[in-house]
Amino acid sequence: MAHLRVLAMLALLTVLLLASAAWAGGTFQGVASCAGSTCHGRSEGDGKVVRQDELMQWQEPSSKGGAHSRAYAALTSPRGQKILSALSLGKAESASACLGCHATNAGAGERGGRFRLTDGVGCESCHGAASGWISSHYAVPATHVSNIAQGMIPLENPKARASVCLDCHFGSSKTGQFVTHSMMAAGHPRVAFELDLFSDLQRHWDDDADYRQRKGRGDSVRLWAVGQAEAVQRSLSLFQQPQFASEGIFPEFYFYDCHSCHRSIDDQPNRARTFETNPGRPMTFGLPPYNDENIIMLSAVAQVLAPGQAGAFDAASRQFHAAMGEGRPQAVAAASRLRAAAASLSSALAARQGSADSAFAVVDAIAGRVIAPRFTDYTGSAQAVMAVDTLLNSMVRQGRVTVGAAAGIRANINRAYAAVASPSSYDPPAFRAALGQAAGAIGSLR
Structure with a gap:
């Protein structure tokens, strides 16, 4: 089996190399x-x-x-x-x-x-x-x-699809494909990305026998996981490039967690802090944190599907957050290391065939004691809800959960969505409780 997998990967690499020139040109x-x-x-x-x-x-x-x-x-x-x-x-x-x-x-x-x-x-x-x-x-x-x-792009390949979708739904170095903080200040929606959910919204094909014969069987868990890894790489790649790094004397705030700054402010002596210290970010107090919503998701999936690489990725993530308080050169160097760890995970996840229980295990990890304390901010929490919903849908497609059973716990999923319905009403402990209830309801179907 390992020999066949190697041959299949070599065949795909050959196809990608043959197509690369065609993708770059054409009418x-x-x-x-x-x-x-x-x-x-x-x-x-x-x-x-x-x-x-x-x-x-x-x-x-x-x-x-x-x-x-x-x-x-x-x-x-x-x-x-x-x-x-x-x-x-x-x-x-x-x-x-x-x-x-x-x-x-x-x-x-x-x-x-x-x-x-x-x-x-x-x-x-x-x-x-x-x-x-x-x-x-x-x-x-x-x-x-x-x-x-x-010249046709092989969108059934998770990395190829992620690359295409990320260009607009996250950003690229191509002309007109980077949403700046100025654009968002002018009214552009906040940018967020989740490959499997976005793909499902645009689904115009049937995953039937004919499709599988031509393009192989789809795997929603793998697609979601590779999408998270590719999003981390894309974000860090753009951050490392000087032309995207700053806006005048300020850093380009596109890369940072919007709601860490966009909070209510008052000068009352008895005011309470409206944020929690995040255990995944060992950084200087008071600095705006890098938007790590995809980093958190990749940490969760690595625990389950690539445990041998999870520790190195988490260590690189912590080093990156710490370096943000040291200076631009240190942050760029740390971003390079974290990007390499994400790339390694992406390759491992793309080559992995998920088991019947993969989706259940990843849901458990997202809501578990290691990852859940990192849901202190709105963006990461919203990403977590999308992930849990996406993974539940994958269970239905795999036949692990019936449509009726999924509908029966929909109220739990909807409560988690309600907890991130608005940044202004977001409450971290309430969200974590709602997420835990949703994950528990899904686990009961195992």
């Missing part, structure tokens, strides 16, 4: 090129191989699944216009700081005849420029491997 054909009724433009998902109603799913106006198609329109909304005006970014169609994520922002020489910027985040934003594969990907001789070699 973007536009959403209309995928929209024929014999392709992805049907009104019902009754295709023999793929659903064929993917376009309808993409532009569904009443669900979060249609958010990609509405991305450009968000720039022209009243809120979008206020942000553009506050930042002096001009008109939506020329706001380069925004178009990297609110559209398939292909360069002028990369746009085919049917490409439209106003389509928002179209098919090719995720699947790659289609000029190399659009005319052949549906043909009988074509295979998924040959499509990838022609």
Whole structure:
């Protein structure tokens, strides 16, 4: 089995190397090129191989699944216009700081005849420029491997999918794909990322026998875990780059926990502190903490799925938080070590086939005595609720929990969501109690 796994990894590496040049180039054909009724433009998902109603799913106006198609329109909304005006970014169609994520922002020489910027985040934003594969990907001789070699991005691969999604849902060094603190001050929503949940919101494929034959069986726990590891790497990679590190004389507060500063303030002599000291952050008192929501989740999953690396990762995490109080050079060096530990975990998690009990064990770890005390802030707590919900859904998909049983404990999950419904009402002890109840309810189904 180990020999077969090595061969499979080598085959995937070969495919990725062949495709890397194609991903970097190609011409973007536009959403209309995928929209024929014999392709992805049907009104019902009754295709023999793929659903064929993917376009309808993409532009569904009443669900979060249609958010990609509405991305450009968000720039022209009243809120979008206020942000553009506050930042002096001009008109939506020329706001380069925004178009990297609110559209398939292909360069002028990369746009085919049917490409439209106003389509928002179209098919090719995720699947790659289609000029190399659009005319052949549906043909009988074509295979998924040959499509990838022609430039299609292998989104079934957790690392590849995470890389694509992180570009906009976390940030990248590409033009128009970094949400600054100034943007958030002007009204842009806070950036947060969870790969499996986001993937589920955009699900326009059926994980059926045909899909598994072409792309392999999906594993929600692995997808979630690799997403956490890749998010940690991406955050630290951007933090290490000087052009993203500061805003004038201030550090770029995008990297820090928003609500550590955005709290109620008064000068009354009997005022009480509205925060708790976090046991996972050995840092100078009073400094804003680095946003460690994904770091906490990765610590939890490492305990269960990669225990041999968990200690090294946690040590690097603590060193990084401590270095934030020492100076920029020390923080960058510590970030490099933590990023390497996260990369090692990502590779280990991507190669691991989860067992039937993996999701249960990870839920226990998130709400357990080691990790739960680190939920002292809103962002990490909100990430924990998404994780528990995601892992419960994976249990249902695996057949470990019935739909009815999951529905029966939904009230417990909803109480945990209610505990992070608003940053202004967030209470750490109350949240930890709600999380523990939710995890206990899930554990009772084991």
